[in-house]
Amino acid sequence: MSGVRLLVGTHKGAFILTSDGKRKSWDISGPFFAGWELYHLKGSRLNPNRIYASQTSGWFGQQLQRSDDGGKTWEPVGNVFAYEGKPGPHKWYDNTPHPWEFKRVWHLEPSLTEPETVYAGVEDAGLFRSTDGGKSWQELPGLRNHASAPEWHPGAGGLCLHTILQDPSNPKRLYVAISAAGAFRSSDGGESWEPINRGLKSQYIPDPDAETGHCVHRIALHPGRPQTLYMQKHWDVMRSDDAGSNWREVSGNLPTDFGFALAVHSHQPETVYVVPIKSDSEHFPLEGRLQVFRSRTGGNEWEPLTQGLPRDCYVNVLRGAMSVDKLEPCGIYFGTTGGQVYASADEGESWQAAARDLPAVFSVEAQTL
Amino acid sequence: MLIRIELPFHLRTLAKTGSEVQVEVAGPATLAAALDALEARYPVLRGAIRDAITQKRRAFVRFYACEQDLSNDPQDTPLPAAIAEGREALLIIGAIAGGLKW
Numbered sequence: 001m002s003g004v005r006l007l008v009g010t011h012k013g014a015f016i017l018t019s020d021g022k023r024k025s026w027d028i029s030g031p032f033f034a035g036w037e038l039y040h041l042k043g044s045r046l047n048p049n050r051i052y053a054s055q056t057s058g059w060f061g062q063q064l065q066r067s068d069d070g071g072k073t074w075e076p077v078g079n080v081f082a083y084e085g086k087p088g089p090h091k092w093y094d095n096t097p098h099p100w101e102f103k104r105v106w107h108l109e110p111s112l113t114e115p116e117t118v119y120a121g122v123e124d125a126g127l128f129r130s131t132d133g134g135k136s137w138q139e140l141p142g143l144r145n146h147a148s149a150p151e152w153h154p155g156a157g158g159l160c161l162h163t164i165l166q167d168p169s170n171p172k173r174l175y176v177a178i179s180a181a182g183a184f185r186s187s188d189g190g191e192s193w194e195p196i197n198r199g200l201k202s203q204y205i206p207d208p209d210a211e212t213g214h215c216v217h218r219i220a221l222h223p224g225r226p227q228t229l230y231m232q233k234h235w236d237v238m239r240s241d242d243a244g245s246n247w248r249e250v251s252g253n254l255p256t257d258f259g260f261a262l263a264v265h266s267h268q269p270e271t272v273y274v275v276p277i278k279s280d281s282e283h284f285p286l287e288g289r290l291q292v293f294r295s296r297t298g299g300n301e302w303e304p305l306t307q308g309l310p311r312d313c314y315v316n317v318l319r320g321a322m323s324v325d326k327l328e329p330c331g332i333y334f335g336t337t338g339g340q341v342y343a344s345a346d347e348g349e350s351w352q353a354a355a356r357d358l359p360a361v362f363s364v365e366a367q368t369l
Numbered sequence: 370m371l372i373r374i375e376l377p378f379h380l381r382t383l384a385k386t387g388s389e390v391q392v393e394v395a396g397p398a399t400l401a402a403a404l405d406a407l408e409a410r411y412p413v414l415r416g417a418i419r420d421a422i423t424q425k426r427r428a429f430v431r432f433y434a435c436e437q438d439l440s441n442d443p444q445d446t447p448l449p450a451a452i453a454e455g456r457e458a459l460l461i462i463g464a465i466a467g468g469l470k471w
Contacts, residue, residue, distance in 0.1 A: 033382075034382075035378070035379055035382075036379065057379065058429060059379070059427065059429040059430060059463045059464070060379055060380060060383070060418070060427065060430070060463070061416050061417050061420070061421075061427060062416065063383065063413070063416075063417070076383070079415070079416050079421065080415075080416060080421045080422065082422050
């Protein structure tokens with residue numbers, strides 16, 4: 001392994017940052033698809049030069065782009081996301097029924113085992129799969145047809161399916177997270193689904209045992225210990241050791257446990273990173289000091305990582321904007337709504353800006369080359 | 370007949386073409402026929418002007434021709450003669466709209 005490629009989706013295009021294994025000096029290429037919103041780009045583990053990108057616009061809709069040469073050139077692939085059957089309504093912000101409508105692709109997850117298969121998480125919440133490299137898309141309707149779906153409400157960003165995980169030890173096991181419905185698990189490749197939100201407490205939900213309705217911001221797992229899941233909920237950092245069946249809070253000594261981004265160290269399943277944000281009303285770091293917090297104990301005990309990160313900083317770090325590489329020591333990366341991409345080549349001990357003046361960053365995905 | 374169509378910036382870059390394209394329309398020159406021909410020649414534009422499933426105009430896309438706003442006309446309405454005869458271009462415009470102050 002000789003270097004790292006960062007796939008950065010922003011409010012006004014995509015950028016690709018590359019570095020050698022030292023991860024000190026970064027070349028920036030782009031913008032690709034300038035002027036469009038790039039919600040997510042992700043490369044295939046099976047073929048890192050195969051990269052998918054979600055290109056979207058409030059004016060001109062959804063495009064799906066694919067590169068087979070590591071992001072040098074791109075070709076549009078299929079952009080029709082048709083829900084199976086006649087979709088019923090979900091709940092709107094005012095609790096009235098609202099028609100289920102496709103708006104955009106939030107997350108792309110290439111299969112860990114099938115080179116031409118890729119999953120797409122969309123708004124309004126649904127899961128789609130392509131088995132021909134993105135040329136055509138079919139919904140996996142079992143999720144949207146779950147009995148709880150008519151009660152799902154959108155979060156502030158819409159009713160979005162924003163996170164997809166595939167269990168590397170059991171590729172039929174999939175996890176998704178939906179704001180603000182919660183986390184769901186499938187054991188049959190996405191045909192059927194069950195909510196996995198036991199143990200989540202959300203103050204805006206009167207029922208303490210509510211099966212759905214939780215605003216899950218991110219879930220992540222370590223490939224070597226896939227039974228353990230970590231979650232950044234709206235408020236609260238959570239952990240499950242039984243594949244999501246039961247959750248417990250591990251916010252511990254975090255100064256605030258609101259946030260969006262979360263990542264797991266690539267070599268240490270008990271080492272987790274979050275970026276605490278002041279509150280759901282003030283989406284910037286506590287006291288204007290950008291800090292990553294790391295736990296080496298799987299949660300509860302957290303330490304601030306500040307070297308190289310700014311003060312007087314009032315940016316946000318969005319849910320898809322944190323990633324890790326597989327080098328030794330593990331590299332950690334995150335992007336901000338202020339257009340910075342920060343990189344650490346030493347497990348978070350110190351940080352430098354790999355890019356400083358991009359448009360607002362929506363997503364960061366690290367590829368180890 | 371050849372219909373001239375002027376595209377907004379983002380659709381030009383998407384289709385990798387210039388600001389004005391010409392498409393051949395067989396049969397009556399309607400808005401739908403022009404858009405069908407455009408999408409046939411540039412498949413990447415399917416879904417970018419009209420919803421790919423419902424074929425309805427996307428909310429922030431507008432159609433103008435000969436100083437007329439055709440955006441809300443039925444798509445089978447005949448285009449003005451100057452468009453059908455290629456003397457003027459059908460304009461596809463991204464509406465000035467939006468709420469984010471980015």
